[in-house]
Amino acid sequence: MASRFEELFLPHLDAAYSLARYLARDAVAADDIVQESYLRAFRSFASYRGGDAKSWLLAIVRNCSFDWSKSHRAGVDTELPEPDALPDPAQDNPESAALRASESQRVRSSIKRLPEPFRETLVLRELEELSYKEIAQLTGVPVGTVMSRLARARQMLMKELEPPQ
């Protein structure tokens, strides 16, 4: 049973971690949240009735993240800018690597500044590429609400990221 569970859910480890990271906005907490999520998922594996494994897992990650947030603080971003993915010397010259690192850092911190529930909706759609319907089920709101949250999240992000004209 453990191996079937691992086959189904370990491929979604990056998705789980990335979502936890954006919801908790804390690297250490994200690590704990993901471990706890996998444990919870394993314990309730008996209630998994097929369906999309990624959505099922992410719903648990989301719950674990909210539990963590509730018990830790009122959603203030304390995460410092992180030293991002190290440049690959074979691929990049130092300048373009640095540019790219600062670009991804900028995008990440813009996403983290989005208030909930816009942040999670945007992450689920743009980074995890879930459908409106999947996001609606996962977050427990109607599809129409997903659409309006997504539109609002994108407007806020574009405002942050685009240079003022």
Place this chain on the structure above:
Amino acid sequence: MSACSDKEALLHGLLDGELDAANVLACEAHLRECADCAAEFERLLMLRGRLRSGGARYVAPEGLRSRIVAKLAAETVDARPKSAARRIRRGVLPWAFGGSMAAVAAALAFVVVIRLPMQGIAEELVADHVRSTLVTHLTDVETSDRHVVKPWFAGKVDFAPPVLELSDIGFPLVGGRLDYVRGRTVAAIVYRRRQHIINVFVWPVSGVTEPMAASLRRDGYNLTGWRRGGLQFWAVSDVDAGDLQQLKQALIARTAD
């Protein structure tokens, strides 16, 4: 420079591939006519490009996967069907309090002997299997080389259990061990299926009391028994019954020649 307010949802829907065919056509037609909406759609595409190509998605840190696998393994041990393990402890513990390891070993042998007539063979095989995975005594000879395992048995039991290399079909050989079933020494050949251990117990057929062939389930473990060439085989594991059948078929097919 902003889109027509009634078209906003359509633009996002088009971007997300969530529109039906009719709305896709209508929206694309509108984009050809309306410069504002076309510009807005362009912005949305740019944003998507930045989000998806800029490395915004996090990658799990090194080691997180193995921490999870370790937690799950610990959980599996905890959640392992208790009764077989408890049976062992119940049998051993009162004696163990008495003292030395020798006493424990003697007690264990005693327990095995006196309990045999009262238990079905399936329960005993499961108990052997559980014990082999709980204590660090999975194998006496640990090697994936059947040419090592086979001669190892030769000096220990009075029959020649077939030892096969089955990693080509996903059952790598782990090793061999001596065990006790029905008071006699039997060969246990250990295979692995993904993360699971499979014990194949083998002994010569002595009478007509053992079942010829059976597949059953006890305490969450699957067992499959069969007879071949004067030997009784029992495969025991927590893998699916289907996996055990596959192992059995392979063992039968490959010992035929």
